[in-house]
Amino acid sequence: MRHPRAALLLALAASAVLVRADALSVPKTRVDDVRETLHGVELNDPYRWLEDQKSPETRAWIDAQNAYSHALLDALPGRDALKARLEELMNVDAFGMPAERGGRYFFSRRSKGQDLFVICVRKGATGPDEVLVDPHPMSPDKTTSVTLLDVSSDGRLVAYGIRQGGEDELVVKLRDVDTGKDLPDTLPRARYHSLSLTPDKSGFYYARHDSVSGPRVLYHALGQAPSSDKVLFGEGEGPEKIIGSSLSEDGRYLFLTLYHGSAPKKTEVYCREAASTGPFVPIVNDVEAKFLPDVAGDRMYLQTNWQAPNGRILEVDLKQPARDRWREVVPTGEATIEGFSLAGGRIFVNTLENVVSRVRVYAADGQRLGEIAFPSLGAVGGVGGRWESDEAFFAFKSFHIPETIYRYSVKTGAQSVWARQAVPVDSEAFEAHQEWYASKDGTRVPMFLVHRKGLERDGSHPTILTGYGGFNLSQTPSFSAKNALWLERGGVYALPGLRGGGEFGEKWHEAGMLDRKQNVFDDFIAAAEWLVQNGYTAPGKLAILGGSNGGLLVGAAMTQRPELFGAVVCAYPLLDMLRYHKFLVAGFWVPEYGSSEDKAQFELLRAYSPYHNVKPGTNYPSVLFVTGDSDTRVDPLHARKMTALVQARTAGGPVLLLYDTKAGHSAGKPISREVEDLTDQLSFLFWRLGAGAAPATKG
Numbered sequence: 001m002r003h004p005r006a007a008l009l010l011a012l013a014a015s016a017v018l019v020r021a022d023a024l025s026v027p028k029t030r031v032d033d034v035r036e037t038l039h040g041v042e043l044n045d046p047y048r049w050l051e052d053q054k055s056p057e058t059r060a061w062i063d064a065q066n067a068y069s070h071a072l073l074d075a076l077p078g079r080d081a082l083k084a085r086l087e088e089l090m091n092v093d094a095f096g097m098p099a100e101r102g103g104r105y106f107f108s109r110r111s112k113g114q115d116l117f118v119i120c121v122r123k124g125a126t127g128p129d130e131v132l133v134d135p136h137p138m139s140p141d142k143t144t145s146v147t148l149l150d151v152s153s154d155g156r157l158v159a160y161g162i163r164q165g166g167e168d169e170l171v172v173k174l175r176d177v178d179t180g181k182d183l184p185d186t187l188p189r190a191r192y193h194s195l196s197l198t199p200d201k202s203g204f205y206y207a208r209h210d211s212v213s214g215p216r217v218l219y220h221a222l223g224q225a226p227s228s229d230k231v232l233f234g235e236g237e238g239p240e241k242i243i244g245s246s247l248s249e250d251g252r253y254l255f256l257t258l259y260h261g262s263a264p265k266k267t268e269v270y271c272r273e274a275a276s277t278g279p280f281v282p283i284v285n286d287v288e289a290k291f292l293p294d295v296a297g298d299r300m301y302l303q304t305n306w307q308a309p310n311g312r313i314l315e316v317d318l319k320q321p322a323r324d325r326w327r328e329v330v331p332t333g334e335a336t337i338e339g340f341s342l343a344g345g346r347i348f349v350n351t352l353e354n355v356v357s358r359v360r361v362y363a364a365d366g367q368r369l370g371e372i373a374f375p376s377l378g379a380v381g382g383v384g385g386r387w388e389s390d391e392a393f394f395a396f397k398s399f400h401i402p403e404t405i406y407r408y409s410v411k412t413g414a415q416s417v418w419a420r421q422a423v424p425v426d427s428e429a430f431e432a433h434q435e436w437y438a439s440k441d442g443t444r445v446p447m448f449l450v451h452r453k454g455l456e457r458d459g460s461h462p463t464i465l466t467g468y469g470g471f472n473l474s475q476t477p478s479f480s481a482k483n484a485l486w487l488e489r490g491g492v493y494a495l496p497g498l499r500g501g502g503e504f505g506e507k508w509h510e511a512g513m514l515d516r517k518q519n520v521f522d523d524f525i526a527a528a529e530w531l532v533q534n535g536y537t538a539p540g541k542l543a544i545l546g547g548s549n550g551g552l553l554v555g556a557a558m559t560q561r562p563e564l565f566g567a568v569v570c571a572y573p574l575l576d577m578l579r580y581h582k583f584l585v586a587g588f589w590v591p592e593y594g595s596s597e598d599k600a601q602f603e604l605l606r607a608y609s610p611y612h613n614v615k616p617g618t619n620y621p622s623v624l625f626v627t628g629d630s631d632t633r634v635d636p637l638h639a640r641k642m643t644a645l646v647q648a649r650t651a652g653g654p655v656l657l658l659y660d661t662k663a664g665h666s667a668g669k670p671i672s673r674e675v676e677d678l679t680d681q682l683s684f685l686f687w688r689l690g691a692g693a694a695p696a697t698k699g
Contacts, residue, residue, distance in 0.1 A: 024071055026655075027064035029644040030057070039599045041606070043578065046648075050640040051583075053629065058640070062659050065643065069624075069656040069680075076683040082485070083679045088424055089481035090671055095405055095419035096148070097384050097393055098122075102155025104177070106132075108148055115142040115670035119160055121177060125407075133160055133175060142670035143662045149195045150204070153251070157183075157201050161192070165630030165662040166669060168585075172206070174222075187226050191585075191632075196247035196254075198274070205232070205254055205274075207245045211585065215243035217256055233270065233280055240587045247274060248295040249387050253318060255293055255300065256280065261591035263471035263509070269293050271300065271318060283321055290506075296342045296387040299364070301329070303340050310505040311337030313347065315366075329366030336505045338474060343385025343392040344410025348372075350382055352474055352504075354434065355446050355497045359383060359394070370413065376401060377432055379476035383408065393418060398477040399450040399493065400430040400484070425484045429453060432477065437530040439499075440522040443511075446503070447496035447527055448477060449536070450487060457535030462491045462691040463542050465528055469498030469520035470549040471592055472509040482678050489691070492536050498523040498553075514594050515604050521556045528557070528564050540566045543685050547571035547626075548634055555610030555642065562620045562652070567688035569681055571626040575638040577609035578602070583635040611638070614645050622653030622688040624681065628660035653688060 034045045052058055073079075096108035096117065105122040109129060119133040138144040149159040149172065156177050161170030172187035172195065193207040193215070203221040210216070216234035220226060233256055234243055242259040251274060258268040267290045270280035284291050289306035300316040313330035330337075335351035335358065342348075346369065347362040357380045359372040374380060378398030385392030390410050397403040402421040408414070432450045439445050455461065464486060468475050475495050483493050497503035500512025500520045512520040528544070531537050544565050546554040551573020558568050578596040580586045594601030606612055614620075623646060627639035636659070643657040658680060660673075669677075685691075 024068060026647050027061065027068050029061060029648065031648070038578070038596060039602050041602075043612070045641075047641040047644045050644060051635075051637040053635075053637065061644075062640070062657075062661070065657040066659055069658055072654060072656065073658075073680050073683055076687050078686065079679055079683050082682050082686075083675060085485055085488075086481055086675045086678055086682075089484055090675055092422050092424075093419075094421055097381065097395060097405060098418065099148075099151055099384065100155075100386070100389065100391060101151045101153055104155035106148060106151045106155070106158065110671065115672055116145050119146055119148050119158070121155075132158060132177065132180065135162070138162070139164075141662070142672070145669075149192075150197045152197045152201050153199045153249075154201075157197060159195050159197055159204060164189075166628060167630045167632045169632060183222065185220065185222055185224075185226075187220070193242060194244045194246060196245065198247065199251035205245050205247055207243045207256075209239070209242060209585075211239050214239040215241055215258075217243055217245045240590065242588065246293075246295075250297070253295050253300075255283075255295055257291075257293060258285075262588040263473075263513075263592050264290060265506075265510075265591065267291050269300075269302065271295075271321070281321060283316060284323070292339075294340070294342050296345075296364070301340065301342065301347065302326075303337060305506045308332035309507045310335065313337070313340055313349065313362075313366075327366075329364075330362055336474075336502065336508075338502070339382050341382045341384065342387050343383055344390050345387060346410050348383040348392075350380065352476070352502075355448070355474065355476060355503045356434075357476060372408070372413075372415075377434075377477065379478060385410070397479045399432045399448065399479060400425070400427045400487065402479045421479075423479075423481070423484070425488075430487050435530075437496075437526060439519070439526045441519070443499070443519070443523070445496055445498065445523050445527065447494055447530070450483070450493040451536075452487065452490065455492070455536075459532070459535050459538045459541075461537050461541060462486075462489075462686070462689040463494060463531060463537035464491065464545055464685070465494045465496075465524070465531065465542060466545045466550065467496050467498045467524050467527070467553055468546070468548075468550045469500035469512050469523065469553055471500070471589075472502040472506070474502045482682065485682065489686075491691070492531075494527065494531060494536075496523060496527040513592050514601070517593065517604070518608060520553060521560060521608065524553055524557050525561050525564065528561070532564075539564050541689050541691070543567040543569065543689060545569040545571075545681075547573070549574065551575070551634075551638075552577070552610065556608050556613075558620060558623065559610050559613040559615075560608075562618055565621045566690075567653075567685055568621050568623040569626065569685065570623060570639070570642075572631055572634050572636075573625070573627070573638050573642070574634055575609070575642045576611040577605040578612065580635075580638070583637065584632055586635070611642055611645060614642075614649050616649040617651050618649065619652040620646060620650040620655075622684075623655045624684045625655075625657045626677070626681070627657075628662065630660075630662055656684070 031046045034048045094110045098105045098107040108117040109120045110117040116135050120129045121132045135146045145163050147161045158175045169189050171189050174183040191209045195206040197204045214237045217232045218229040220229045244257045254274040255271040260266045268285035269283040269291050272280045292303040298318050302314045312332040315327045315329045335353040338350045340349045349360050361369045381395040383392050383394045392408045395405045402423040405419040406415045407418040431453050544554045551570045555575045596602040625639040625643045627636040647655045
């Protein structure tokens with residue numbers, strides 16, 4: 001237990017910060033009388049000027065907000081202890097999934113003491129790791145990162161991407177593995193969705209998206225200027241669509257997937273022999289359903305929800321691809337098919353059963369062969385391997401168990417640890433379990449809870465409730481240093497599987513999109529009420545946290561039920577739902593949310609848009625908004641405008657903005673910066689929930 005004197009000191013320190021918060025002036029924000037009428041409704045947008053990210057006035061406002069936030073956060077007690085513990089938890093060896101090519105293993109690795117992942121190669125299964133691409137010298141502040149894109153079949157040529165900050169855009173480079181030198185070929189900074197090197201290394205296929213012209217699939221011949229790259233597919237497709245391209249393992253077939261948005265109800269699949277100059281053959285382009293392909297030999301396998309909301313796997317003979325010749329190899333069932341992969345002549349099907357991962361193994365003809373066993377309740381990434389190889393890999397993790405990568409023999413089913421994150425955490429001290437609760441309309445919703453073993457349900461525990469609820473994405477168990485520290489300090493972590501996600505197939509997704517989006521917020525609010533009613537926490541001890549679509553989630557929950565929460569962390573969020581579709585790549589998301597340009601959808605969006613539902617004089621919980629300049633996916637204007645509006649109208653706790661001038665939505669942030677950011681977030685949460693940030697002491 002915490003020593004009484006230590007608790008008193010923490011309380012006094014927290015009180016001092018509260019006085020400091022009252023004494024500090026919230027940065028001034030200019031208010032404009034911007035009005036417009038949409039579908040006969042007059043709308044007021046007083047902070048529209050903050051949409052201009054590059055204006056000197058906006059930049060000065062960002063600097064003032066950061067100064068205000070850090071004046072409060074940097075003075076909080078216990079920060080040094082939090083930071084030190086996060087460094088212990090995060091500064092460990094970490095690995096990405098390996099890919100074997102030509103007897104060499106290629107993977108990303110961040111060694112203890114390093115800020116960024118480097119691309120490594122290992123010659124043979126037990127050889128030493130050699131650094132192939134190191135991003136550390138590329139930028140003095142370690143904000144430039146690299147990502148492995150593809151490796152040639154003989155293991156002698158690597159394609160990799162260079163990312164600035166957290167942008168989605170990449171610069172594509174090629175490196176000769178034997179010499180360690182880059183080839184002259186470079187693709188300029190753009191949004192690339194896939195890249196496949198040809199077996200003879202004469203070139204590569206890639207998919208690129210442009211917000212004006214839309215998606216295209218191109219071929220680049222090595223030694224030629226990118227401006228001469230030939231467009232193979234995509235002419236006439238609009239920017240609201242996405243294309244992914246893949247080359248079959250033997251290089252014979254080039255197959256494409258055309259997505260109608262980022263979480264589409266419809267995809268199209270096309271294929272042709274890579275050497276052909278003829279048109280692509282449509283495998284399926286006239287069915288309102290999702291089809292996700294992979295190819296082995298002359299067979300294409302399709303994961304689809306066509307006539308199967310929970311998913312099934314179909315086989316297509318590419319020599320005779322007519323639909324009446326398709327064959328079902330994995331039928332639909334009670335479990336939701338999350339994905340599938342091909343390795344060692346087998347089909348590995350990753351399913352969710354009540355949001356818990358299972359991987360079943362099938363022969364190429366659909367015969368059920370077995371299942372991969374896992375050590376605990378958790379989640380597994382797809383099995384990665386090659387059709388002609390016995391060797392495969394998969395990664396397993398849970399809330400309190402760090403990620404472990406296993407090497408797997410397809411023939412025997414034998415497993416061995418290939419890499420494990422040696423995180424200094426006592427996994428046995430915690431328990432993870434699943435509960436079910438009723439949402440507003442009676443729908444039963446699952447929720448994972450993680451906490452110390454033997455937790456007393458007396459309503460006293462600081463609790464993080466998080467979620468997503470969108471784009472058919474399932475929320476499954478995952479380890480994080482932030483959550484491990486939270487659990488060590490006596491906190492509770494709650495993760496419900498909200499409608500809008502993919503936890504129970506397409507019907508679950510559809511139940512939380514478009515005109516049913518309010519179901520997502522109702523599910524989340526019901527989870528909060530359940531936690532309070534069942535003695536895990538109390539409103540003043542309950543924090544909600546979400547990012548991206550999850551930022552919209554917590555923004556809506558905060559504006560709909562402000563009295564239910566003690567603190568909010570809202571990261572990289574969507575908040576102005578009447579204008580979101582006008583910025584960056586948000587046109588992809590219209591099939592998910594709708595658009596204010598449609599009168600009926602306008603009314604639905606206005607009803608829950610967080611920016612349009614902030615009421616003056618309301619006692620909103622304390623809020624920490626997080627975003628950054630390099631977010632090229634969700635425009636940071638949302639967080640800027642919402643910060644200004646809530647600061648002006650709240651009668652509650654402080655409203656802070658942490659705005660990184662280099663970070664963004666995608667990966668690539670240096671570990672030292674991640675530690676700083678998580679220290680800020682955890683300090684804020686412990687402060688606002690009155691939990692104290694210093695570690696408990698015995699006595």
